Amino acid sequence: MEESFVEETENNKETEVAPALIAVHPTEKSVAVAVGSELRVFDLHGDCSVSLVDDSGRSFHTDSIKAIRFGAKGRLFASAGDDKLVKIWTTDSWHCIRTVCSEKRVSAVAISHDGLFVCFADKFGVVWVVGLDDNSENQSSINTKGAPILAHYCSIITSLEFSPDGQFIVSADRDFKIRVTLFPKKPLNGAHEIQSFCLGHTEFVSCLAFVCSSDYPNGFLLSGSGDSTVRLWDFTSGSLLDTCEVGAEAGLVESDREEVCQPAVTDICASSDGSLVAVAIQSLHGVMLLSCDLSMGRLSVVKVVSMDISIPTSLGMSSADHLWMVTGVSSIPGTKFPSLARVRVFSGLQKDNLNTSKCGPILLKDTDVPGGEKLLEKLQGSLSIVEEEKVLEEAAEAVKTAMHNLLIKRPYSVEKRELRKRSRNDRKLKSC
Amino acid sequence: MMSYDSKANLKHNKSTGLPRKRFYRARAHSNPLSDSHFPVPITPYNVDYSEHYPEFFPSGQINNYNGDTTSSLEVKKIQFADIGCGFGGLLVSLATLFPETLMIGMELRDKVTEYVKERIVALRAANPGKYQNISVVRTNSMKYIPNFFEKGQLSKMFFLFPDPHFKEKNHRRRVISPHLLDEYAYVLQVGGIIYTITDVEELGEWMKACLEGHPLFEAITEEELQTDPVVKLLSSATEEGQKVARNGGQTFQAVYKRIAPSETENGVKNLGERSVLN
Numbered sequence: 278m279e280e281s282f283v284e285e286t287e288n289n290k291e292t293e294v295a296p297a298l299i300a301v302h303p304t305e306k307s308v309a310v311a312v313g314s315e316l317r318v319f320d321l322h323g324d325c326s327v328s329l330v331d332d333s334g335r336s337f338h339t340d341s342i343k344a345i346r347f348g349a350k351g352r353l354f355a356s357a358g359d360d361k362l363v364k365i366w367t368t369d370s371w372h373c374i375r376t377v378c379s380e381k382r383v384s385a386v387a388i389s390h391d392g393l394f395v396c397f398a399d400k401f402g403v404v405w406v407v408g409l410d411d412n413s414e415n416q417s418s419i420n421t422k423g424a425p426i427l428a429h430y431c432s433i434i435t436s437l438e439f440s441p442d443g444q445f446i447v448s449a450d451r452d453f454k455i456r457v458t459l460f461p462k463k464p465l466n467g468a469h470e471i472q473s474f475c476l477g478h479t480e481f482v483s484c485l486a487f488v489c490s491s492d493y494p495n496g497f498l499l500s501g502s503g504d505s506t507v508r509l510w511d512f513t514s515g516s517l518l519d520t521c522e523v524g525a526e527a528g529l530v531e532s533d534r535e536e537v538c539q540p541a542v543t544d545i546c547a548s549s550d551g552s553l554v555a556v557a558i559q560s561l562h563g564v565m566l567l568s569c570d571l572s573m574g575r576l577s578v579v580k581v582v583s584m585d586i587s588i589p590t591s592l593g594m595s596s597a598d599h600l601w602m603v604t605g606v607s608s609i610p611g612t613k614f615p616s617l618a619r620v621r622v623f624s625g626l627q628k629d630n631l632n633t634s635k636c637g638p639i640l641l642k643d644t645d646v647p648g649g650e651k652l653l654e655k656l657q658g659s660l661s662i663v664e665e666e667k668v669l670e671e672a673a674e675a676v677k678t679a680m681h682n683l684l685i686k687r688p689y690s691v692e693k694r695e696l697r698k699r700s701r702n703d704r705k706l707k708s709c
Numbered sequence: 710m711m712s713y714d715s716k717a718n719l720k721h722n723k724s725t726g727l728p729r730k731r732f733y734r735a736r737a738h739s740n741p742l743s744d745s746h747f748p749v750p751i752t753p754y755n756v757d758y759s760e761h762y763p764e765f766f767p768s769g770q771i772n773n774y775n776g777d778t779t780s781s782l783e784v785k786k787i788q789f790a791d792i793g794c795g796f797g798g799l800l801v802s803l804a805t806l807f808p809e810t811l812m813i814g815m816e817l818r819d820k821v822t823e824y825v826k827e828r829i830v831a832l833r834a835a836n837p838g839k840y841q842n843i844s845v846v847r848t849n850s851m852k853y854i855p856n857f858f859e860k861g862q863l864s865k866m867f868f869l870f871p872d873p874h875f876k877e878k879n880h881r882r883r884v885i886s887p888h889l890l891d892e893y894a895y896v897l898q899v900g901g902i903i904y905t906i907t908d909v910e911e912l913g914e915w916m917k918a919c920l921e922g923h924p925l926f927e928a929i930t931e932e933e934l935q936t937d938p939v940v941k942l943l944s945s946a947t948e949e950g951q952k953v954a955r956n957g958g959q960t961f962q963a964v965y966k967r968i969a970p971s972e973t974e975n976g977v978k979n980l981g982e983r984s985v986l987n
Contacts, residue, residue, distance in 0.1 A: 428888035430851045452852060453751070467887070469924055470970050471895040474855040476752040688746065
């Protein structure tokens with residue numbers, strides 16, 4: 278019995294892989310992909326790949342990157358992950374302007390819209406803030422620590438977002454919760470005033486996105502979850518406006534078996550005009566497109582666009598009419614491939630397009646992708662990615678297992694729990 | 710020989726019908742960090758009031774008032790929460806002091822929760838019409854407070870003789886901490902009161918410092934302390950408090966009021982008027 282425990286934990290270590298991530302500059306000046314500890318950036322404006330510069334003499338990331346994002350204005354970029362470092366980059370020269378050390382592994386990061394603060398969340402549920410105001414004298418610009426502003430009690434925070442007007446910071450966790458907190462003017466003293474909790478998900482919340490339009494500039498909140506739904510919220514009151522059972526809509530939920538299999542929503546992103554929402558779901562070879570009626574507070578499925586054999590792990594949209602996707606993983610256990618990243622782009626996302634023509638969005642050929650093959654060579658690491666079905670399946674499975682291990686509570690039998698109590702560390706010390 | 714009934718009653722005192730504590734022995738501590746495997750209501754609307762307060766909610770339906778304006782009646786909600794209620798001494802005292810107020814005890818240790826449940830059942834049976842306003846639930850209040858209560862729902866919260874967690878690395882297990890106070894401030898209405906008491910001086914100082922440093926809490930005045938009938942119960946009503954008194958121990962209390970945020974603090978005005986829908 279005892280041995281089986283050891284095995285279990287070892288297995289978990291082995292399957293601890295990170296999905297590939299993609300982030301697109303708000304006006305599509307550049308695109309970034311993170312695979313494992315590697316951060317790859319392509320400058321679409323200059324039509325060249327970017328080499329990152331870190332003057333602090335520190336190495337780049339040394340462990341899996343778990344979060345990347347551009348600031349709202351595209352001037353700043355942040356990357357963070359398992360090496361407990363948060364790196365903040367200026368996107369005009371791609372210099373690292375700040376490296377922040379976290380006490381724990383970082384699971385999410387967000388940049389305030391005014392570009393003055395970066396918030397990051399660690400795996401123990403604490404959200405930290407760092408001021409980027411260069412005038413403050415008591416901060417060395419090379420290495421800083423964050424100040425804690427709020428906490429979800431010992432829960433992994435999966436996503437962190439600022440509301441469109443910058444008034445609130447929203448954090449989602451694996452205990453099905455979304456917390457909306459007032460982001461104060463002086464955040465270094467903490468964010469104590471909770472505006473609302475958005476409750477309704479019945480599994481971990483995996484991703485958040487805001488959707489807003491010219492009529493609703495303050496926008497609404499979207500969340501995706503392990504319960505295979507996307508939900509729309511009025512985040513100031515915390516009330517649930519609509520639920521879209523995306524797993525069932527895509528025909529992925531098999532309820533005939535005793536154990537209902539719910540593919541988790543892994544990423545959501547909304548177009549800048551709020552007309553369209555793209556959803557990535559485990560086991561869905563493609564993306565699901567939703568439309569969002571903000572006046573009615575309703576979500577509806579527009580269509581599922583399929584994409585041959587790959588399941589995207591991360592999505593990105595810009596003001597240009599493109600949906601960027603990456604499929605990939607930091608390592609594929611049990612194969613000779615060290616890492617994998619496959620970048621694809623959909624175009625033709627205008628809503629009128631989708632409604633009138635039956636062909637819907639077009640999956641661009643590698644040569645037609647913005648930046649062309651040069652971009653793919655940079656972001657994928659190589660132009661010719663083995664598009665073997667088996668490899669991609671393995672990658673998808675590895676990502677799924679890693680997410681499951683991280684976010685789903687393992688049910689232990691009563692005997693196992695008793696056994697655990699008996700092998701507690703403090704007891705062991707006493708008997709020594 | 711022995712019938713099922715008499716077997717079940719063995720755990721209860723023959724003359725009073727109350728459960729006997731010695732049959733509900735439990736560990737003194739429970740790890741609040743471990744994953745929980747008990748049911749948790751998804752939202753406060755899913756808390757089944759008819760199960761907790763059958764006399765007040767006889768219909769047997771879930772207290773569902775989620776945005777439903779057809780039920781014009783003001784629905785009664787829980788107003789007092791005893792966090793880490795232990796064997797329920799405070800609840801029992803408060804039940805008759807505030808007979809029209811619904812209150813709930815939250816306790817992480819399942820055997821202790823069982824005891825309090827039995828105790829309330831026995832009290833209700835022995836005193837018809839009384840003790841209908843108290844109940845208990847097994848949960849981890851450090852994680853699930855927002856699942857039970859809406860914003861500003863509570864008027865009193867109690868933290869009596871909480872686990873001291875002496876070691877510094879275990880301070881994050883303490884039930885009063887700067888970050889958890891944000892959540893308590895969320896469920897407490899402005900003017901609501903948070904009561905804390907302990908026999909551990911170090912913890913008393915810690916709780917006081919946390920409350921003092923929080924922008925949404927303010928110490929209540931000496932006068933309010935004197936006139937509040939609940940304050941006297943803090944040290945006398947609970948089993949833990951009686952134990953301390955028996956041993957001639959000292960207690961340290963901190964009683965604070967939930968205040969409205971000052972506008973300079975958050976820099977946002979008229980939050981209530983801001984509505985996305987309009």
